[in-house]
Amino acid sequence: MLKNFNNEFFTLLIENFNKIITDFPLKKAIFKDLEEKYPGFAQECNDYCVRCIYDYITKPLNKNISLSISYTALKEALNVVDQYDKFYSYLLTILAEHNLLSIKNDILNFKWLTFDISTQKKLLYLKDKYRIFKGTIGLLEHCLEAYPKIFSGELPGISVLYPNGNTNFLDDKLSEDTAEYSEMPIIKKLTAKLIADYSQTNHLKILEIGGGRGLITRELLSVVNKINIEYHFTDISRRFILNMEKYVNDKHLNFVKCFKYDITKSSAEQNILLNHYDLVIGLDVVHVAPDIDFALKNLQQLLNQNGILCLLETTKTQYWQNLIMGVTTGWWQFKDQLRSHSPLLSTKNWKKALKKSGFNLINLMTLENKNSDATIIFSK
Ligand SMILES: C[S@@+](CC[C@H](N)C(=O)[O-])C[C@H]1O[C@@H](n2cnc3c(N)ncnc32)[C@H](O)[C@@H]1O
Numbered sequence: 001m002l003k004n005f006n007n008e009f010f011t012l013l014i015e016n017f018n019k020i021i022t023d024f025p026l027k028k029a030i031f032k033d034l035e036e037k038y039p040g041f042a043q044e045c046n047d048y049c050v051r052c053i054y055d056y057i058t059k060p061l062n063k064n065i066s067l068s069i070s071y072t073a074l075k076e077a078l079n080v081v082d083q084y085d086k087f088y089s090y091l092l093t094i095l096a097e098h099n100l101l102s103i104k105n106d107i108l109n110f111k112w113l114t115f116d117i118s119t120q121k122k123l124l125y126l127k128d129k130y131r132i133f134k135g136t137i138g139l140l141e142h143c144l145e146a147y148p149k150i151f152s153g154e155l156p157g158i159s160v161l162y163p164n165g166n167t168n169f170l171d172d173k174l175s176e177d178t179a180e181y182s183e184m185p186i187i188k189k190l191t192a193k194l195i196a197d198y199s200q201t202n203h204l205k206i207l208e209i210g211g212g213r214g215l216i217t218r219e220l221l222s223v224v225n226k227i228n229i230e231y232h233f234t235d236i237s238r239r240f241i242l243n244m245e246k247y248v249n250d251k252h253l254n255f256v257k258c259f260k261y262d263i264t265k266s267s268a269e270q271n272i273l274l275n276h277y278d279l280v281i282g283l284d285v286v287h288v289a290p291d292i293d294f295a296l297k298n299l300q301q302l303l304n305q306n307g308i309l310c311l312l313e314t315t316k317t318q319y320w321q322n323l324i325m326g327v328t329t330g331w332w333q334f335k336d337q338l339r340s341h342s343p344l345l346s347t348k349n350w351k352k353a354l355k356k357s358g359f360n361l362i363n364l365m366t367l368e369n370k371n372s373d374a375t376i377i378f379s380k
Contacts, residue, residue, distance in 0.1 A: 032369065033369040033370060033371035033372070034181055034371055034373075035371065036369075037179070038130070038132070038133075038179060038181070040129075041130050041133060041181070042181070042318055044126060044129070044130075045126065045130070045133070045136075045137070045140075045318070045319075045320050046318055046319045046320065048119075048122055048123065048126055048140075049094075049140070049319035049320050049323055050094060050095070050098050050100070050319070051115065051119055051122065052119060052144050052323075053091045053094055053095060053323075054095060054100055054113065055119055056078075056091070056144070056147050056148075057074070057078070057091055057092065057095060058110055059078075060074065060077035060078060061074075061110065063112050067109060067110045067111070067112055068107055068108065068109045068110075069107070069108055069110075070106055070107055070108070071092075071103075071106050071107075071108060072106070074108060075088060078148075078151060078152075079148075079151060079152035079153075080151045080152070081151065081152065081153040083153070083329045083332070084150070084151050084329070084332065085332075086332040086341075087151070087326050087331075087332055088151070089341070090322065090326065090341045090342070092108065093341055094319060095110075099111065100113065123137075123141060131178075132177065132178045132179035133177050133179060133181065134176045134177060134178075135173045135174045135175065135176030135177040136173075136174070136177055136181070136320065136324075138173055138176065139170075139173045139174070139324055140320050140323060140324055142160070142173070143160060143161070143323060143324050143327050144323065146160045146327065147327075150327050157326075157327035157328045157329060158327075158328045158329075158330075160327050161324070161325075161327060161328060165239070166239075167213060171213075181318070182314065182373055182374060183366075183367055183372060183373055183374040184283070184284070184312065184314060184373075184374040186367065186374075187312055187366075187367070187374040187375070187376055188215060188216050188219055188283060188312060189219060190376070191216065191281075191310065191312060191376055192216065192219040192220045192222075192223050192224075193223065195220060195224065195279070195281075195310075196220070196223035196224045196225070199224040199225040199228045199229055200225050200228075201228075202228060203228050203229075203230075203278075204224075204228060204229055204230070204278050204279055205230045205232075205276060205277050205278045205279070205304075206220075206229060206230065206231050206232065206277065206278065206279045206280075206281060207232045207234065207261075207272075207276075207277045207279070207280045207281070207302060208231070208232065208233050208234060208280075208281050208282065209234055209235075209261060209263055209280060209281070209282040209285050209286075209299070210234075210235055210236070210263065210282050210283075210284075210285025210286075210288065211233045211234060211235045211240060211244060211258075212235055212237075212240050212283075212285075213240065213243075214233070214240075214243075214244055214247065215283055216281065216283040216312065217233055217244065218247070220281075221248075221251075221253055221256065226253070226255055229255050230255060231253075231255055231256040231257070232256075232257050232258075232259070232277075233248075233256060233257070233258045233259075234258070234259055234260060234261035234272075235260070235261075236260065236261075236262045236263075238260070241258045241259065241260060242258075244256075244258045245258045259271070259272075263282075263285065263286065263288075263289055263295045263298060263299065264289050264290065264291075264294070264295060264298075265298070266298060267298045267299070267301040267302055268301065272302065273302070274301050274302060275301070275302070275303070275304050275305075276302060276304055277302050277303055277304060277307050278303075278304060278306070278307050278308070279307065279308050279310055280299050280302055280303055280307065280308075280309050280310070281310045281311075281312075282310075282311055282312070283311075283312040284312065284313060284314055285311075286299075286311055286313070287313060287314075287334075287343045287344050287345060288330065288333075288343065289334075290333045290334055290335040290336070291335060291336050292334075292336055292338055292345065292353045292357075293336065293353060293356055293357050296309075296353060296354060296357035296359070297357050297358065300357065300358060300359070303380070306380070307380065308378055308379065308380045309354075309359065309377070309378070309379045309380065310376070310377065310378055311350075311376075311377040311379075312374065312375070312376055312377075313344070313345070313350065313374070313375050313377060314344055314373060314374055315344060315345065315346055315347050315350070315366070315372075315373060315374065315375045316344075316346070316371065316372070316373040317342055317344055317373070322341075322342055331343055338352065338353055347364050347366065347375050350364060350375070350377055351364065354377070354379050359379040359380060360380065361378075361379060361380050362377070362378075362379045363377070363378045363379065364376070364377050365377075365378075
């Protein structure tokens with residue numbers, strides 16, 4: 001018999017998570033962490049990032065004159081526009097973490113380094129050794145090459161990742177990778193399975209926020225019981241909404257509606273139903289909000305009495321991810337106290353943020369390995 005959404009859902013999701021994870025195919029493989037799966041890659045790719053940052057940041061310095069310069073003078077010498085202040089600081093922080101720079105009272109003191117092989121040769125070595133990450137390494141190279149023009153504002157960073165305003169370049173590049181360094185695809189599959197299982201016997205009114213290219217949408221829509229679902233796909237971008245509309249029309253998924261919803265604006269002032277949804281779901285979306293607390297409170301207004309917020313969030317990053325995603329100014333728009341060098345929140349900070357915004361039951365689930373980088377958050 002079909003049941004309406006009820007309070008059991010939360011408990012069931014948590015209980016079923018453990019069961020599903022036990023039954024999940026390739027369990028052994030998915031429980032390995034990045035280092036076990038691809039030994040050396042993270043370390044070598046991050047080392048390469050440090051080296052490129054060093055090359056870029058120290059370019060204006062003349063070692064015969066001085067290796068000290070003020071934060072502002074270097075920013076001017078590199079032509080960094082204010083929008084990239086946080087990115088510029090992030091690069092300096094990485095150099096400081098690697099003892100290539102010390103910072104005292106706004107004065108930067110660099111260590112002078114010479115490398116045994118050129119940065120270009122190091123790149124060729126990386127590409128050759130880790131062909132399984134060809135796309136990611138190529139994307140990193142593509143972004144780093146554009147840094148002088150991006151930081152000076154000459155080239156909009158967004159056009160570097162999305163040339164001609166579409167996602168084809170990014171999609172093509174990433175599809176060149178034959179390996180996965182993130183656990184998000186696994187977390188995504190697990191979440192879709194949990195919700196799909198529940199939808200077999202229960203009605204669910206689902207709102208997806210920041211649906212973008214539809215990574216979780218397509219997974220979910222292919223496994224849920226279509227008769228029991230009302231699915232609202234939203235994003236801030238018209239292009240993503242139109243793409244998803246076309247997808248659902250082509251697939252005759254008439255229980256799906258696509259419209260605009262902005263997580264950074266008051267829900268009450270937007271064309272959306274309040275206190276309505278059983279489930280609000282978002283994959284790597286809420287961290288884009290400048291103020292997480294405000295965004296979470298907006299989302300809370302959309303949930304009905306038993307409604308659950310389900311966030312799939314990347315909770316750990318490698319340098320190369322920030323160096324790639326950081327080219328867009330949107331990556332650096334965070335303004336709250338929870339974050340300093342990356343828009344992403346750790347699991348600890350997600351807990352803090354949810355508690356502060358009035359969520360009472362909070363469950364964070366990651367795969368059991370010491371370097372888990374993706375988390376499912378269920379909260380109500
Ligand atoms: C990192 S992507 C998330 C990936 C997306 N869930 C997918 O499956 O492709 C972030 C998404 O959030 C959307 N976004 C950015 N700012 C937003 C806002 N203020 N409100 C709602 N969505 C937003 C972007 O358009 C993008 O689709």
